[in-house]
Amino acid sequence: MNAVRLTPPAGSVRATIPLASSKSESNRALIINALSGFRGTLHNVSAARDSQTMIRLLKSEDPIADVLDAGTTMRFLTAYFAVTGQYKTLTGTPRMCERPIGILVDALRALGADIEYLQNEGFPPISTKGFFRNGTNRLAIRGDVSSQYISALLMVAPLLPDGLTLELTGDVGSRPYIEMTLRQMEHFGVQTVANWENKTLTVPATPYSPADYAIESDWSGASYWFSMVALAEDESVEIDLLGLKDDSLQGDSAIVDIMRPLGVESKFTDKGVILTKKPAESSLAWDFTNCPDLAQTVAVCCALKGILLTLTGIESLKIKETDRVFALQTELQKIGAELVEVEKNTRYEVRKTGVSDSVPTFETYDDHRMAMAFAPVAMRREVVIEEPGVVAKSYPSFWDDMARVAGVHFID
Numbered sequence: 001m002n003a004v005r006l007t008p009p010a011g012s013v014r015a016t017i018p019l020a021s022s023k024s025e026s027n028r029a030l031i032i033n034a035l036s037g038f039r040g041t042l043h044n045v046s047a048a049r050d051s052q053t054m055i056r057l058l059k060s061e062d063p064i065a066d067v068l069d070a071g072t073t074m075r076f077l078t079a080y081f082a083v084t085g086q087y088k089t090l091t092g093t094p095r096m097c098e099r100p101i102g103i104l105v106d107a108l109r110a111l112g113a114d115i116e117y118l119q120n121e122g123f124p125p126i127s128t129k130g131f132f133r134n135g136t137n138r139l140a141i142r143g144d145v146s147s148q149y150i151s152a153l154l155m156v157a158p159l160l161p162d163g164l165t166l167e168l169t170g171d172v173g174s175r176p177y178i179e180m181t182l183r184q185m186e187h188f189g190v191q192t193v194a195n196w197e198n199k200t201l202t203v204p205a206t207p208y209s210p211a212d213y214a215i216e217s218d219w220s221g222a223s224y225w226f227s228m229v230a231l232a233e234d235e236s237v238e239i240d241l242l243g244l245k246d247d248s249l250q251g252d253s254a255i256v257d258i259m260r261p262l263g264v265e266s267k268f269t270d271k272g273v274i275l276t277k278k279p280a281e282s283s284l285a286w287d288f289t290n291c292p293d294l295a296q297t298v299a300v301c302c303a304l305k306g307i308l309l310t311l312t313g314i315e316s317l318k319i320k321e322t323d324r325v326f327a328l329q330t331e332l333q334k335i336g337a338e339l340v341e342v343e344k345n346t347r348y349e350v351r352k353t354g355v356s357d358s359v360p361t362f363e364t365y366d367d368h369r370m371a372m373a374f375a376p377v378a379m380r381r382e383v384v385i386e387e388p389g390v391v392a393k394s395y396p397s398f399w400d401d402m403a404r405v406a407g408v409h410f411i412d
């Protein structure tokens with residue numbers, strides 16, 4: 001499967017979309033369930049490759065754990081293998097070996113873990129080589145690089161002899177993911193204390209209690225459907241997204257507020273959310289610090305609607321599956337828009353330039369979100385998306401869901 005050609009909806013757009021389950025919630029539930037002796041039942045675990053990889057590696061006795069391109073799987077398993085004293089080599093795709101892990105490794109070493117870098121200092125591959133229960137119970141850790149390091153430490157903290165207090169330094173990014181971790185830990189019987197005023201998180205040395213857990217649908221995956229409604233030419237479009245909740249643990253539920261000014265009305269029901277269309281505003285400014293995975297969706301949507309978008313809080317995009325700032329800058333040009341850095345590393349704008357390709361072919365940079373963020377362009381015009389298989393990382397059924405609203409034709 002080298003590419004997929006997408007054609008606009010033939011008539012009115014009404015569809016029910018099952019969505020994928022959240023890989024973030026799944027990967028936390030899988031780690032915590034493992035730490036509580038695999039005794040709970042997890043419902044609706046994600047079919048996402050990142051979560052299936054987590055399941056496979058938690059069960060495997062192979063000394064080499066290849067996480068492929070899954071960031072949470074790499075970071076959570078590093079802490080899990082280190083603190084449970086397992087001897088494992090963690091590796092991944094070439095890109096994974098460029099994604100930093102030094103902050104987490106330094107923290108785990110201070111807690112008593114022996115971890116070795118096998119190639120480059122600060123990056124995978126790494127080996128965990130035992131745990132000596134002689135470390136500290138208080139650590140300062142940067143909060144402005146990846147929240148995944150913090151979540152990884154929090155989840156193993158109940159196993160430490162004296163629990164753990166983390167002092168977060170710098171501006172904390174992706175905070176809702178940290179709160180998701182704490183709430184899931186609480187579900188499994190560990191009462192944590194988060195003081196966001198002085199940025200300290202405290203976890204007692206309490207064993208996890210086995211529990212059953214039901215995972216919600218994925219709000220990051222839902223964001224592409226909000227974009228499709230915003231871009232639909234059919235004013236009576238209605239899309240029902242299944243399995244989403246109003247009181248979600250997922251910070252990407254912010255898409256409801258982001259998309260309102262872009263013309264999407266959301267109504268919660270007992271099954272999920274119903275999206276309909278209303279008039280949009282002409283500009284939007286949004287800080288993506290708490291929801292970095294939504295930046296691509298919103299950038300593409302605004303570019304095509306000609307809405308001036310000001311983005312802040314997107315620094316972390318450069319160290320994700322690809323450099324997402326560069327990837328967006330390159331691909332947005334194909335739909336007559338540009339992503340401009342208006343203040344170094346802090347403020348960007350998406351602006352219309354007007355010159356676009358007749359049938360744009362979007363590259364995906366080994367990044368599922370590049371494929372899914374650009375797919376909604378097909379609500380207005382024919383497009384081609386290269387390497388569509390990338391969606392498997394978080395939303396393997398994306399193209400099946402997409403076929404409910406638009407033409408989806410795979411090209412070998």
Ligand SMILES: O=C(O)C1=C[C@@H](OP(=O)(O)O)[C@@H](O)[C@H](O)C1
Binds near residue numbers: 023148174177316
């Ligand atoms: O903890 C998580 O489940 C995630 C945290 C975020 O990463 P950062 O904390 O690195 O921003 C997010 O981008 C990623 O998709 C999933």
Ligand SMILES: C=C(OP(=O)(O)O)C(=O)O
Binds near residue numbers: 072073
């Ligand atoms: C950044 C992402 O994932 P991860 O960091 O877990 O690879 C993502 O899913 O957009």
